[in-house]
Amino acid sequence: MAKTTKKTKRTPSAAFMKPVQPDDALGLIVGKKPLPRTELTKKLWDYIKKNKLQDSVNKRMINADAKLKTIFGKDQVSMFDLAKIVNDNIKK
Numbered sequence: 001m002a003k004t005t006k007k008t009k010r011t012p013s014a015a016f017m018k019p020v021q022p023d024d025a026l027g028l029i030v031g032k033k034p035l036p037r038t039e040l041t042k043k044l045w046d047y048i049k050k051n052k053l054q055d056s057v058n059k060r061m062i063n064a065d066a067k068l069k070t071i072f073g074k075d076q077v078s079m080f081d082l083a084k085i086v087n088d089n090i091k092k
Contacts (some may be wrong), residue, residue, distance in 0.1 A: 025070045026089035040086045054079075 019034035032044035048062055055061040059069060060079050064072045070087050 016076070021091040023089050023091050029067055029071070037083070037086055037090075040090075041082055044086065046080060 012065055017036050019036055020040070021034045022032070025042070029046065029047050030040050051065060053063050053065060053068065055063055055076070061076050062079055064075050064077070069075065071085055082090060
């Protein structure tokens with residue numbers, strides 16, 4: 001006899017869903033209103049894709065334009081650093 005287990009949808013952590021206020025530099029890119037960190041990261045990706053800032057040779061790297069350079073602090077960052085960058089650019 002096979003057991004049937006009911007799969008429940010995983011609920012997101014309350015910490016991820018809590019709206020946070022982006023600082024002024026990040027606010028220029030994603031907007032000034034408070035959003036969850038996940039939404040801030042999505043909006044940052046939308047900006048990167050819209051402006052074609054993903055490196056054409058190494059897709060894991062993101063080239064900074066003038067706006068992104070203020071939050072990145074350098075010309076190019078890895079896509080894996082975006083969550084940390086968002087976290088560093090919110091008002092605590």
